[in-house]
Amino acid sequence: MVMKVFYLKPDSSYSLEPSVCAIGYFDGVHLGHQQLLKRVEKIAHAKNMKKALMTFSCHPKEILGKKDFKYLMSLQSKIAILEKRGFDYFFIIEFNQDISQYSPTHFWNAIFIKTISNILFVGLIFILVKMVKGIRVF
Numbered sequence: 001m002v003m004k005v006f007y008l009k010p011d012s013s014y015s016l017e018p019s020v021c022a023i024g025y026f027d028g029v030h031l032g033h034q035q036l037l038k039r040v041e042k043i044a045h046a047k048n049m050k051k052a053l054m055t056f057s058c059h060p061k062e063i064l065g066k067k068d069f070k071y072l073m074s075l076q077s078k079i080a081i082l083e084k085r086g087f088d089y090f091f092i093i094e095f096n097q098d099i100s101q102y103s104p105t106h107f108w109n110a111i112f113i114k115t116i117s118n119i120l121f122v123g124l125i126f127i128l129v130k131m132v133k134g135i136r137v138f
Contacts, residue, residue, distance in 0.1 A: 001086070001088070002083070003079065003082055003083045003087050003088060003089065003090055004088065004089050004090070005079060005089075005090045005092065006089065006090070006091050006092065007057070007092050007094055008054075008091050008092065008093045008094060008111060009094050010099065010110035010111060011110060016050070016089065016119075017049070017050050017088075018047075018049045018050065018119075019044070019049050019050040019051065019052040019088065019089055019119050020040050020043045020044040020047065020049050020050070020051060020052065020119075021040065021052035021053065021054055021089070021091070021119050021121050022036045022037065022039070022040050022052075022053055022054070022121070023053075023054040023055070023121060024036070024054075024055065025055055025056055025059055025060070026053065026055055026073075026078060027059065027071060027072045027073055028072035028073055029073065029078070029081055037053070037082075037085060040052070040053070040087075041085070041086075050088035050089060051085075051086065051087045051088050051089070052087065052088060052089035052090070052091060052119070053078075053082055053087060053089075053090055053091070054090075054091040054092075054093065055075075055078065055090075055091070055092055055093070056092070056093050056095040057075075057092050057093065057094050057095050058095055059071070060095055060100065063095060063096060063097055063100050064100055075092065078090070093111060099111075
């Protein structure tokens with residue numbers, strides 16, 4: 001099975017099967033990242049859902065001022081690792097200066113709500129969710 005790769009732009013829309021997704025930059029896919037990927041795999045298996053990962057087209061630090069940011073891993077390397085692990089979807093947020101100016105609520109609505117649905121997020125996404133008005137964290 002081939003993993004589907006989506007380049008997410010604000011207000012684009014995709015209709016996908018229910019999925020479990022982790023979000024982060026995942027540069028290097030260190031041991032902490034691997035634990036998060038295992039968590040996605042475990043929950044997806046238990047709930048009979050697709051496995052997904054969401055990342056950014058470039059590191060946000062690069063857009064926010066650190067122009068000499070050193071990358072540990074290319075997007076292609078991340079794709080290869082996720083395909084080897086049997087992930088179904090890889091979402092890449094087209095991060096740019098405009099998106100960096102979004103409030104947490106606007107970011108949530110433009111990227112997550114309007115772009116994709118049927119997604120259960122795990123991991124550090126809760127930091128963003130806590131900043132979005134009207135979203136409850138359990």
